Amino acid sequence: MNDQSYNLSRRSFLAKGSCGMMGIAPIINTLSQLQLVNSAAASTNGGGSVGTNYKALVCVFLRGGCDMNNVLIPIHLDASNTNTQAAGYAADRATIAINNGVNAPNETIPLTLPGNERFGLHPSLVNFANVFGDGDATFLTNVGTLAEPTNASNYNNVILPRQLYSHSDQTTEWMASVAEGPVTSGWGARAAELLNDTWNPNSEVSMLISAAGNAEILGGSPSVPQVSVTSTGAISLAGFSNNNSPYGQAINPQGNYRNNRPGRRLQALEEMMGYSREHILEEGYSTVVRRARENEALILEASSAAAGLGLDVDGIFSSFNANSNVADELKAVFRLIAGRECLGNTRQIFFVDYGSFDFHQDINLDMAGLLTDLDNALGAFNSALKQLASADVNFSHDMVTSFTGSDFNRTWTPNSDNPDTAGTDHAWGSHAIIMGGAVNGSQLYGTFPELALGGSSDIPGGARGRWIPTTSVDEFTAILANWFGVPPGSAEMTTILPNLDRFPNPFTTPDLAFL
């Protein structure tokens, strides 16, 4: 018997909790029980509170620093279809280069782009190439952490991001969108802290949901804590989820308490958790347990909504061979988007991750597999959203925007001449993927770097090729936040992105009009 056996439906939870209250609870507890019931009932009856006013951001973080130099590649198809940087790519990347038509027939997937741009995708990105071609995806090129506008000329005279090239620090800076000094909150959390009440007056579950454990981008909001879910839905309280746990046999498949000892124990426990406590610590404990069980019920209910719409979510993902961790996480996110009415949020930020892409060695051996997993997952997620738009009149494909981030890009040159073991090391400016119906796709944004050691994009004196970002994470984030509903120039935007005014106005920069 799997965990599905214990899916306590929201209605059952409420019904049982209410019965327990009437049978056992003293009068002093009635108020709190009623509050619980009213709160949950509002959610259950809240269909339509989200309606067509819905937007979700999905952050797909590529852990370890993905080598985007081998994802978006300058190519040479023939004399009239060539990228002037294609030869440099083949020469400098040498043992780790994907054949781009210079020294061997092109193995990349050529993109159809405006003008004379000639780029190809890593051969693993078959599905993403289709998404890009359909206009549902783009790249923001050479984006990275910046404390202030930086280039090769002023490099030695500006504030640089703190601890460039350090995994943990650069990850934090990406997710906080603050590149200098310690920060205690992610930009998603700051947005939620400021605007959750405005965006989500009928919220039943946090607007910050991670399918990959605690996420820094979602962390730090005092009033909107992030909620973690698993690839199969809600995370059960310890002891509630499997047969060997104290309450593992407590609930039957219909969501009712079993008439056995675990069933009676769980029923009693949940009734006790509903009581008001005079002691603040006891009350706090009860609240945490109660909220966790509420979230579990809500998320399980939301996760099952897709089936009610006739969508075979597992089938969609299977058709893309999307069976990796990141695929499972995106599948969980998709289910929550399909069941958004249960959650009651008109704005939702999700987080998933994948990796490690930290290929200091064996990049030729290992990176293609990870990119295939990512490609299948993104392809399946985009397809599922399109199918949801067909099945749900209140949903449209342009309500969800996904974007990637990563610790950093990797060095232009490999660290070894041996193709069997070579890898790349930590670098800086990278390319971010943006995907969704609202994306102005099929073209590239930002300023593509000069791919040359000692070139205009390389840090001065650099020996390995580490591109100075031409677009800051702050600017990138500002476009996403604005699409999400944060007005340009507002006090909220300033709080969410405190260093944004150091950079050119992203909202009037054509190179950043990807949404």
Added chain:
Amino acid sequence: MNRILKAALFLVAIVAIVAFVIFVLSREPESPKSTEEIPSILSSGPFPNSDSTITTSLSDPLLKPYQPLTPAPDNTDPRLTRLQSGIVLYHPSLKTCRTLNQEEHPEDDLNMIEHLLSHYRLAFRENPVGINQEIVKQLQGDNPHNVVFLFPGEDMLSSDGELLDRWGSPYRFHAVTSTEMEIHSRGPDGELWTDDDLRIGGNHY
């Protein structure tokens, strides 16, 4: 009344327990690390990262804890010598550098480099950043206080300014966090990613 008294006693007990826990948690650890102090000359300016933890590698038998330092004006700190050029020599690092690449066991070389990095962290609360030659520059005084932590012998640096291992290959530095650095020697064969490589720190990312 009795109930109120009980509640008051209970409250007092809770407060006492919380105060005790706070006291225990706030006590300085009684390890050699507690005796380390940042030389006063180095604390005159703002640190780039004020919340980082100072970490050192005191567990290695080669590395002895710093001696307690009595707060003193800059020019009387016995660990420091300020040259007229503005460069500040840090003597514990000088002592370490004298035997770099000369100990019996090659593994000790990596530990000594980590020790030098710990000196840097003592001053700046984080590691130097970048690739080999950039880290070398910062250890050689290209840092906010112009403190020199690395005094390489003639054969320890490449023409590109990279710190070399005893076999003449540049070390590879891999920053995991602001205070955690993997140090990687290519070993006797001079090739990365072979069985004779030597690595410490960073859980070998």
